[in-house]
Amino acid sequence: MVTKFGAIRWCHNEGPRTLVLIIILLVNVIIFAVTLSHYEQSDAVYYHRLMLGHSLAFARASAACLNFNCALVALPVCRNLLHFLRYLCVNKRLCKRSVRRLIDDNISLHRALAWLICFHAALHAASHYLNIERFVHAFDLPAGGNSSGSLLRTLSLLPGHRGINPVQRAGADPLVEAAVLLPGWTGLLLLCLLVAIVASAATAVKRARFETFWYTHKLFFLFFLLLLVHGMAGVVRPQSNLAAHKPAACASKFQLWGSGSLPECPVPTFSFAGSTTWMWLVAPAAIYAIEKLLRVSRRCRRVEVVRAVQHPSRVMELRLRCPGFAASPGEYVFLLVPEASQLQWHPFTLTSAPDDPYISVHIRTVGDWTKQVEQLYSQCYGKGDLTTSERDLLPRIYLDGPYGTASDGVTQYSVSVLIGCGIGVTPFASVLRDVWHQAGKTRSLRKLKRLYFYWICPDCRAFEWFAALLQDLERDLQRMDGDDYAQLLDIRVHLTGSVETRQAREIASREGDEADCLTGLRTRTHYGRPNWDLELRDLAAKHPDTSIGIFFCGPGQLAKDLNGRCNEFSNSTSSVFYFNKENF
The missing domain is CATH 2.40.30.10 (Translation factors)
Structure with missing residues (x-):
């Protein structure tokens, strides 16, 4: 059972990201609800509702949400913007640790916005396909009489850019009509681009075929260009003469529209006010343009x-x-x-x-x-x-x-834990080298008093390229004056793969050596995966009432497991574990 104290601890670790996601969802709900209500009640689209029903309101509400999410989706991957915000947080100390960790989780925000775009795009496309079917049906209704079908047929045949019905052929095929209209074929291309971009971003595809992911994501230029063009045709054209023609009062008298006997009901006119998509995209486009200029300048x-x-x-x-x-x-x-x-x-x-x-x-x-x-x-x-x-x-x-990455914050904790899996150790090579330099030169590591380094590898040969750095670091810290520096670094190496018979014999024969036979370190290699329950409990016991930073680079499944355990032990111990994951 999570206590009030535990819930507060959970909020420290997960609260900022959860809060931002909730805010984005709430904004989507508000935009959707307000737009839906407008198109369900506005007199300007009264005749559209008669012809199309509720699908018009759903199409326009999802379109409004698409504008909002598409305006934001590129911002979390504007690297220079994030680097500037991280600089303000880390170097200038202008924001709290929770805000900095939120910047480090930018990919999660990017993905959440992408999934919202997919949802609203599917709803928008389905609603407009129903609209096309109803446009086709309205044009094929018989004329004459006072029926509602005759009213829809009359609306379909209004002069002046085809009134409110873009379909002007009897017996038309809805799919053909959708393909002929500008919003139809651009919408189909947008859906194809969206499917390609999202599918190529799957972890399996990105890992096996990074080139596929990279090239398809560059299609976002075409995506946003088509998005701007998509709404320019003005298929939904609100009524422009509401002052002279009250649709609620004049709809039942459509046969007398424009006649001298009923001057209060002239023929309704419809006009397109213009697309608003550009208004949503102009600011993000300007930010991204600055981003690209900075990147191009560095290429020189x-x-x-x-x-x-x-x-x-x-x-x-x-x-x-x-x-x-x-x-x-x-x-x-x-x-x-x-x-x-x-x-x-x-x-x-x-x-x-x-x-x-x-x-x-x-x-x-x-x-x-x-x-x-x-x-x-x-x-x-x-x-x-x-x-x-x-x-x-x-x-x-x-x-x-x-x-910048999450590793920028290593020295902002009094106790930090670095966990690297295989080649995932590379982000921490720079951190360890800097600790080595700073401890030897300035003797100042900000708040950092204790640094734990876990290296988990499936193959003992992978230790070779990184072992020299660890050996130098371990040796030089041991030589420094003062127990604080000698005890600064705790290295824990775990070999998770199998050991050959020859290597096993060598390990057994050199059991009494001062240095480990695989890594050359004073620290012994552990065989098998770490028991994270025991490790985190041990950290909490050694450092009570302490904020402990966990910095991880490795497989996504292990990241989820560690994140959950950090929340669990933050709730059950006096220490608070802050989980930070490397994202690229």
């Missing part, structure tokens, strides 16, 4: 490859030099190698610290793009630092960034 910077290092487990390290480049620990950059792809920018976390004389990234060669990049720079393996003439002969490389 000269970036040099100064060294390429081959590591085990298909990992390549590129060391770069870029004048004027400055980054904080844990940040990431986007790389473009035109000889591998003219358009694709790929994100990589920085593994170098701010004090290092170079910028380094570790690239695991698992996809087509990374394999091409490795082939282009493999000629530099074993050469050490390249000369100027050698660097000039290499393929050009461009860099966009740096951009």
Whole structure:
């Protein structure tokens, strides 16, 4: 049972994101309800309601929500905007920790808006298909008499840009009419683009075919262009002479419209007031234009490859030099190698610290793009630092960034826990190197007093490329004066994969060695996955009444599990666990 105290703890960890999502949903509900009520009651669309029923109101209400969600969907992925907001939170301390963590969860907000767009797009399309069917039906009704069918037929034949019925052929096929109309074929293209963009963003597709995800997401330019064009035809044209023609009073007297015997009921006229979609999109478009200009300006910077290092487990390290480049620990950059792809920018976390004389990234060669990049720079393996003439002969490389991540907040907690799975350790390489530099130089790590580092790997060979850094870090911290620095870092390595017979014998034979035979660390390697219940309970016992930052980079399922356990132990112990996940 969650107590009042536990509920408050839950709100600290999950409250900001939940609150923002609730606000977005409430705004959608309000926009939908207000628009629906307007089209159900307004005299300007009185005759449209007679012809189309409730489907008109549902189509217009979903369209209004689409405008709102489409205006916001690109903002959570404007990297420069997020970087600026994160800078205000982390460096200038102008916002609380909960707001900074909300910025780190930008992808969740982006996905939520995308799903709302999908929902309203489906509702909008279904409602308008019903509208087309009813337009076709209204045009085919017989004329003459005082029936409601005769009224709809009369409305369909009104002069002046075809009155309120865009269908002007008897026996028309609704599908053909929908395809002929501008809103129809643009709407069909919009649906196809939306399906392609959303489907390619699935985790399985993104992981196996990143190029597919990247290229389909670039179709959003076409999506927004079609969105602007979609509503320009003015199929729904409100009545423009309400002062002279009261539809509620004149509808039953449609046979006398425009006659001298009934001057108070002239022929109703309808006009299109213009699309309002551009009003919703102009501000986000301006922000995104500034975003693109900043990215293009960075492409003009000269970036040099100064060294390429081959590591085990298909990992390549590129060391770069870029004048004027400055980054904080844990940040990431986007790389473009035109000889591998003219358009694709790929994100990589920085593994170098701010004090290092170079910028380094570790690239695991698992996809087509990374394999091409490795082939282009493999000629530099074993050469050490390249000369100027050698660097000039290499393929050009461009860099966009740096951009902040959740790791920016590691030193804002007195106790921080870094959890990296496999190659997911790369965001923490820069953090650990910076801790190493800062503890040795300035002896100032802000609030940080204790840092736990969990590295979970399925293959012991993957330890090799990162072990040297951990060995240096562990050794140098042990040499420092004072127990605080000697006890600053606690490294816990877990091997989750199988161990070969030869390796098992070597491990057994070197049981008494001071250094672990797999990693070379004083800390022993653990075999199997960590028991997170025991680990978090132990952390809470060692650090009571403390805010503990959990920083994770790895599989989504483990992230969900850890997030839930952080909430659970925040409720059941005196410590508060703040879960932070790396998102790119």
